[in-house]
Amino acid sequence: xxxxxxxxxxxxxxxxxxxxxxxxxxxxxxxxxxxxxxxxxxxxxxxxxxxxxxxxxxxxxxxxxxxxxxxxxxxxxxxxxxxxxxxxxxxxxxxxxxxxxxxxxxxxxxxxxxxxxxxxxxxxxxxxxxxxxxxxxxxxxxxxxxxxxxxxxxxxxxxxxxxxxxxxxxxxxxxxxxxxxxxxxxxxxxxxxxxxxxxxxxxxxxxxxxxxxxxxxxxxxxxxxxxxxxxxxxxxxxxxxxxxxxxxxxxxxxxxxxxxxxxxxxxxxxxxxxxxxxxxxxxxxxxxxxxxxxxxxxxxxxxxxxxxxxxxxxxxxxxxxxxxxxxxxxxxxxxxxxxxxxxxxxxxxxxxxxxxxxxxxxxxxxxxxxxxxxxxxxxxxxxxxxxxxxxxxxxxxxxxxx
Amino acid sequence: xxxxxxxxxxxxxxxxxxxxxxxxxxxxxxxxxxxxxxxxxxxxxxxxxxxxxxxxxxxxxxxxxxxxxxxxxxxxxxxxxxxxxxxxxxxxxxxxxxxxxxxxxxxxxxxxxxxxxxxxxxxxxxxxxxxxxxxxxxxxxxxxxxxxxxxxxxxxxxxxxxxxxxxxxxxxxxxxxxxxxxxxxxxxxxxxxxxxxxxxxxxxxxxxxxxxxxxxxxxxxxxxxxxxxxxxxxxxxxxxxxxxxxxxxxxxxxxxxxxxxxxxxxxxxxxxxxxxxxxxxxxxxxxxxxxxxxxxxxxxxxxxxxxxxxxxxxxxxxxxxxxxxxxxxxxxxxxxxxxxxxxxxxxxxxxxxxxxxxxxxxxxxxxxxxxxxxxxxxxxx
Numbered sequence: 001x002x003x004x005x006x007x008x009x010x011x012x013x014x015x016x017x018x019x020x021x022x023x024x025x026x027x028x029x030x031x032x033x034x035x036x037x038x039x040x041x042x043x044x045x046x047x048x049x050x051x052x053x054x055x056x057x058x059x060x061x062x063x064x065x066x067x068x069x070x071x072x073x074x075x076x077x078x079x080x081x082x083x084x085x086x087x088x089x090x091x092x093x094x095x096x097x098x099x100x101x102x103x104x105x106x107x108x109x110x111x112x113x114x115x116x117x118x119x120x121x122x123x124x125x126x127x128x129x130x131x132x133x134x135x136x137x138x139x140x141x142x143x144x145x146x147x148x149x150x151x152x153x154x155x156x157x158x159x160x161x162x163x164x165x166x167x168x169x170x171x172x173x174x175x176x177x178x179x180x181x182x183x184x185x186x187x188x189x190x191x192x193x194x195x196x197x198x199x200x201x202x203x204x205x206x207x208x209x210x211x212x213x214x215x216x217x218x219x220x221x222x223x224x225x226x227x228x229x230x231x232x233x234x235x236x237x238x239x240x241x242x243x244x245x246x247x248x249x250x251x252x253x254x255x256x257x258x259x260x261x262x263x264x265x266x267x268x269x270x271x272x273x274x275x276x277x278x279x280x281x282x283x284x285x286x287x288x289x290x291x292x293x294x295x296x297x298x299x300x301x302x303x304x305x306x307x308x309x310x311x312x313x314x315x316x317x318x319x320x321x322x323x324x325x326x327x328x329x330x331x332x333x334x335x336x337x338x339x340x341x342x343x344x345x346x347x348x349x350x351x352x353x354x355x356x357x358x359x360x361x362x363x364x365x366x367x368x369x370x371x372x373x374x375x376x377x378x379x380x381x382x383x384x385x386x387x388x389x390x391x392x393x394x395x396x397x398x399x400x401x402x
Numbered sequence: 403x404x405x406x407x408x409x410x411x412x413x414x415x416x417x418x419x420x421x422x423x424x425x426x427x428x429x430x431x432x433x434x435x436x437x438x439x440x441x442x443x444x445x446x447x448x449x450x451x452x453x454x455x456x457x458x459x460x461x462x463x464x465x466x467x468x469x470x471x472x473x474x475x476x477x478x479x480x481x482x483x484x485x486x487x488x489x490x491x492x493x494x495x496x497x498x499x500x501x502x503x504x505x506x507x508x509x510x511x512x513x514x515x516x517x518x519x520x521x522x523x524x525x526x527x528x529x530x531x532x533x534x535x536x537x538x539x540x541x542x543x544x545x546x547x548x549x550x551x552x553x554x555x556x557x558x559x560x561x562x563x564x565x566x567x568x569x570x571x572x573x574x575x576x577x578x579x580x581x582x583x584x585x586x587x588x589x590x591x592x593x594x595x596x597x598x599x600x601x602x603x604x605x606x607x608x609x610x611x612x613x614x615x616x617x618x619x620x621x622x623x624x625x626x627x628x629x630x631x632x633x634x635x636x637x638x639x640x641x642x643x644x645x646x647x648x649x650x651x652x653x654x655x656x657x658x659x660x661x662x663x664x665x666x667x668x669x670x671x672x673x674x675x676x677x678x679x680x681x682x683x684x685x686x687x688x689x690x691x692x693x694x695x696x697x698x699x700x701x702x703x704x705x706x707x708x709x710x711x712x713x714x715x716x717x718x719x720x721x722x723x724x725x726x727x728x729x730x731x732x733x734x735x736x737x738x739x740x741x742x743x744x745x746x747x748x749x750x751x752x753x754x755x756x757x758x759x760x761x762x763x764x765x766x767x768x769x770x771x772x773x774x775x776x777x778x779x780x781x782x783x
Contacts, residue, residue: 001405003403003405003699004403072403264777267773287771287772290771291718291767294777295718295719298693299692300692301781306692309404309405309406310405321688392677392678395684396674396677399684400677401661402677
């Protein structure tokens with residue numbers, strides 16, 4: 001038993017840390033740490049920097065542009081990248097579709113799409129959830145009917161993150177309508193389809209979320225014609241690929257590095273932020289809440305390493321213990337955003353100024369303006385990626401044996 | 403980075419777990435607690451035969467020469483078994499202290515007697531005015547004609563009623579609170595002028611109030627504040643691990659109960675609301691396990707302030723998790739959780755008493771909140 005990184009891992013961590021320090025523009029870093037989404041162009045630019053370094057798709061097989069890092073190194077990389085405030089590579093291409101394609105896709109699909117994912121030449125979005133199919137994803141209804149060399153797609157997807165920028169969408173579609181009938185096996189009538197967002201019949205409608213921002217959308221499909229060659233793997237086997245994809249999605253979900261940086265920033269700001277008679281660092285209740293979050297995060301960091309060490313022995317199969325990381329990690333991300341609101345105090349209330357483009361400066365501390373929107377926005381983290389209730393179901397069944 | 407036990411450590415764990423399984427059932431524990439003195443001499447003898455009374459003692463004394471990992475393995479098993487015999491305070495806390503003191507023939511003899519099971523140590527640091535402050539020492543140590551005598555009182559001394567030897571902190575210089583002038587002294591259980599008032603604690607352990615009146619003692623370490631602080635951190639890390647063992651056993655028994663207890667024609671574990679509560683208990687348990695582990699490994703940390711921060715953080719986490727797991731376990735058991743005839747309540751009581759020992763969660767949280775930032779300490783260096 002030994003809780004230390006070995007010298008090689010420590011050197012790796014130092015190298016990664018230094019790279020982010022030298023290459024990440026401060027403007028982007030500030031935006032990410034405050035919890036906002038980086039702009040489209042920032043994402044593309046940063047992906048190109050990472051791609052040039054060979055780090056855009058670290059977990060992919062080496063032959064396809066991966067780094068060959070061990071699971072421990074991958075986790076160190078994730079933590080450092082989050083703590084540095086680096087934008088994460090767009091997960092829909094790199095973490096979700098990429099592994100599905102190189103595991104189940106045809107050679108043509110791999111050659112066509114993977115290099116473009118790695119450079120963010122194509123922006124992908126995820127077409128899984130529907131208005132009637134959220135946690136119960138297998139009840140999805142968007143239909144794809146085969147006609148000659150094409151599928152004709154009709155239906156609706158929702159909560160489609162950043163579809164407004166997307167060139168492509170990967171969708172779960174119902175290819176066997178009988179599977180939805182009573183007695184049918186719902187999971188066995190689903191296929192995995194790649195659809196060009198420029199195709200006629202696709203409409204994207206933005207959904208404004210409670211933070212006031214737009215990062216999710218509804219996507220409507222009205223007789224959308226998709227070449228049959230865009231089917232991934234076998235017809236009606238899409239559920240297997242989706243399960244594989246969702247298993248990968250839980251990696252890195254604890255977001256320890258990102259929350260660490262948020263809490264570090266809050267502790268630093270508390271020294272100078274004053275909303276009462278003394279700086280917030282003198283407010284015992286606030287400082288104890290902050291410290292409690294720091295302690296919980298420190299524990300989560302170790303829990304994450306323990307799960308990782310265990311998962312190594314599972315040969316890459318999804319580990320139900322990663323659901324513990326999702327639950328605790330999302331709770332702590334939310335706690336950090338709540339603490340930021342408390343720190344901003346009354347200035348958390350300030351919204352967008354009527355006079356846009358003026359040079360009057362921010363109202364209240366500059367960092368305070370994003371605190372409430374980010375707090376509102378972060379309620380999402382216990383809902384997406386398999387809601388925390390679904391994670392509890394997974395643990396109840398797979399670990400506790402209920 | 404490696405979270406696995408080596409072969410010797412696994413063997414140690416298996417031996418201890420099997421011993422408790424075969425010889426320390428809930429009923430056997432209850433019988434032990436009913437004996438004179440509140441624990442079983444037979445169990446103690448068996449623990450000595452297996453070598454556990456000398457867990458941290460050096461090989462030269464016939465001991466196991468264990469370190470933090472061995473301490474962790476033992477504490478976790480003791481937590482699962484709810485051991486009431488004085489193994490923690492004697493073999494672990496006492497054993498640790500002896501190894502921190504300058505070597506002497508007297509210590510070697512004592513260690514050999516501990517290995518054989520004939521000597522049992524207690525550790526008397528706390529005083530009533532400020533039990534959580536290891537520097538608040540008013541008990542005096544006076545040297546006359548080459549001999550040391552102690553005067554004063556110590557409180558909440560675990561197993562102080564039956565110990566054959568007591569390690570006492572006492573002051574030969576300075577004023578209460580100052581780190582300078584505190585020594586460690588060894589007092590024999592039958593020493594003149596030692597009065598002991600024993601009592602049972604809420605969780606079925608034993609403790610004593612001690613009074614010293616011109617009581618003869620031997621110097622172990624004349625300038626010992628740093629050692630005392632380190633030993634308290636070690637003790638805290640130990641009971642954090644013990645709490646993890648207790649939580650783990652309590653959680654497992656709660657999950658089992660949910661699967662067998664039927665109401666409305668169904669095992670109540672079929673209800674999602676109860677499943678999710680059992681899951682949240684598991685999350686709390688695993689978080690506590692993570693920091694208890696880190697605390698134990700922090701004991702060797704050279705920077706004493708950093709060591710203490712790490713241990714205190716674990717104590718806070720264990721307090722939070724222990725309260726949650728304990729209270730939920732009683733609630734999910736329903737009425738049966740309330741009875742003395744069932745183990746769940748005993749785990750719950752032990753968890754609560756671990757919380758209040760050496761400062762509860764709020765005590766350490768308040769201290770840590772003053773900074774510096776815990777997250778600046780690399781958890782895995």
